[in-house]
Amino acid sequence: MAYPDDLLSDGERVVLHKHPHWKMLLLPYLYLIVVLGLGIWAAILVQDLTWATIAWIILGALALILVIFLFFVPFVRWRTTHFIVTTDRVMAREGVINRTGIDIPLSRISSVRFEHGLIDRIVGCGTLIIESSAQEPLEFDDIPRVEKVHTLLYREVNDNPNDDYSRVDGRQ
Template identity: 65%
Template sequence: MAYPDSLLSDGELVVVHKHPHWKTLVAPVLAFLLLVGAGLYLAGLVSDLSWHVAGWIGLGALGGLLVVWLSLVPLVRWRTTHFVVTTQRVMYREGVLSRSGIDIPMSRINSVRFQHGLIDRVFGCGTLVIESASDEPIEFDDIPHVEQVHSLLYREVNDNPDDDFYPHAGHQPRRS
């Protein structure tokens, strides 16, 4: 799903648009499977009782609430979290009912680094750390293909013609 063009400035293009890595959905999927299995087992136990209809209704209501809380909410949260690199800035948006976000202009980024442990390397994700003009570095966890995003973001920062460190980026030295 492309990031909405209406939220971009004139001439701004999306370079990378990512959701958190799918590994963040492993626990909600396992919770769903366990809840369904436990619900079916308990429904079988309740069916032998004289008040089985009320038991099924109670189990269904409790199971439904648990499925929404432990599986559906994390799925929607994952789907509504966006890490976007454009030609002008890095954007991070998250939230369902109340949204929050941060924008870091490319010209304000001082350094970009990544880190990932063994599990993250196996899954192909990691943490992207961006140091900008602010006091502390900002960490973005569970970025898929973090090394590629790091490399691409580094190129975007260094190719920026408005960068103070490269005032003559378009100027080629003359060869003698």
């Protein structure tokens, strides 16, 4: 899904658009399997009771509530979280009802680094840490292929023709 062009400034283009890594969904999928398994098991147990229809309705409602809160909400949160690098800025957006976002102009970024542990390396993701002038470092967790994103962002920061350093050495 591409980032909407009408939200970009004139001449700005999207270089990279990512959602968090799929590892963020492992626990919600596990919850989904467990809830469905327990729901089927409980439905089989109550089928011979005299009030089986009422028990099935209660089990179905309980399973629906659990699936919504344990699977659907995290899935929507994952799907509506965006990490975007454009030719002018780095953007992070998340949320459906309470939408939050942050924009960091490339000219304000002073350093970019990444971290990933063993599990992150196995599944191919990590944490991207961006330091900008006069702010604490911003950490973006579960970025897929974080090393490539780090390299791309580093290149964008250093090749940005709008930064103050490029005007000093004569490039425009």
